[in-house]
Amino acid sequence: MHTYTEEKIEAYQNENKNRARLLIRCPDQPGIVATVSQFLYEHGANIVTSDQYTLDPEGGQFFMRIEFDCPGLRDKKADLEKDFTPIAEKFNMHYDVRYVHELKNVAIFASKEPHCLLELLWEWESGDLMANIAVVVSNHEVVRDMVESRGIPFHYIPANRDIRSQAEAQQKEILEQYDVDLVILARYMQILTPDFVEEYKNQIINIHHSFLPAFIGANPYERAFNRGVKMIGATSHYVTNDLDEGPIIEQDIGRVDHRDDVAAMKKIGQAIERSVLARAVKWHLEDRIIVHGNKTIVF
Incomplete structure (x- = not known):
């Protein structure tokens, strides 16, 4: 017999099995948002929320959090992260991909x-x-x-x-x-x-x-x-x-x-x-x- 909490957790994980979050920190420069958005589009992902902030626009740091849905995400995880590596290297990014169904x-x-x-x-x-x-x-x-x-x-x-x-x-x-x-x-x-x-x-x-x-x-x-x-x-x-x-x-x-x-x-x-x-x-x-x-x- 599942408890109420276990039922809520299972429902949450099932609802979010195809959802992930991408956190990015890198030097500010043109083209970051466009490149990341195009990458997600090419991998069949739909952006749900996107937030960004630039600390000191004149050569400062750029921060971004994107939450996206991607059908079949569990099977695509490895390829998604491998394919993102060249973009991360190009823009000198520190980044993390967090999968919403993987509870901490x-x-x-x-x-x-x-x-x-x-x-x-x-x-x-x-x-x-x-x-x-x-x-x-x-x-x-x-x-x-x-x-x-x-x-x-x-x-x-x-x-x-x-x-x-x-x-x-x-x-x-x-x-x-x-x-x-x-x-x-x-x-x-x-x-x-x-x-x-x-x-x-x-x-x-x-x-x-x-x-x-x-x-x-x-x-x-x-x-x-x-x-x-x-x-x-x-x-x-x-x-x-x-x-x-x-x-x-x-x-x-x-x-x-x-x-x-x-x-x-x-x-x-x-x-x-x-x-x-x-x-x-x-x-x-x-x-x-x-x-x-x-x-x-x-x-």
Whole structure:
């Protein structure tokens, strides 16, 4: 007996068996759009959406995302990518072809606070987050029941600064076991080592409050309350070795005033964190993000 989520996933994969996305980054020059469009036409593809952006038109970088349908795509994949190689070489392109029916395997890292994890699980259960949530890893047992009750594997791995290397060795084994494409830090309150971050470059998404660089460290809402802030928010970004300074994917804010105590401010902040992280994850899963340096182009 299939669950509702499994039925939604199967229907999505069947509907999109002939759909792919082409992501391109290259030096800006004439003829890119025309050449790529002609290539897809000659291979029997129909362009569904096309977005492009030029960063600094005078000799800058060109970015493009094309989503297309192509009958019999599964049988044409190898030839399509092989035939595109000369075009990529001509325009000095960095490119990826992503096949929509091939869902990404996701690992969620969590700690004690479950609000971001639950948001992702709810979105996944409703069929609005199209991915395979392969595993949840936590350094606390708090979220085990809410994960395992949904049939998702849960792994408890204690982690702190004293045993970080040991914990990450176990985490890497799990990520390899489940062939993970994306790691989501759903309020996972541990710093990752440079080796771990480098191994999953632009494949780790984090969420945090947007007071930074103000109120860095512990108890940010208490200190923000004492300072009398009038606006709080959240930032979701790719993780780099510059702590909380990776390429930003999405941000949002909410108003607060003198009537809001610390608990109320934290509740408002957590609601923003949930929605911001969910949007950032969806955009990654939908191949809408191209990373350029420490910035993102989000189509």
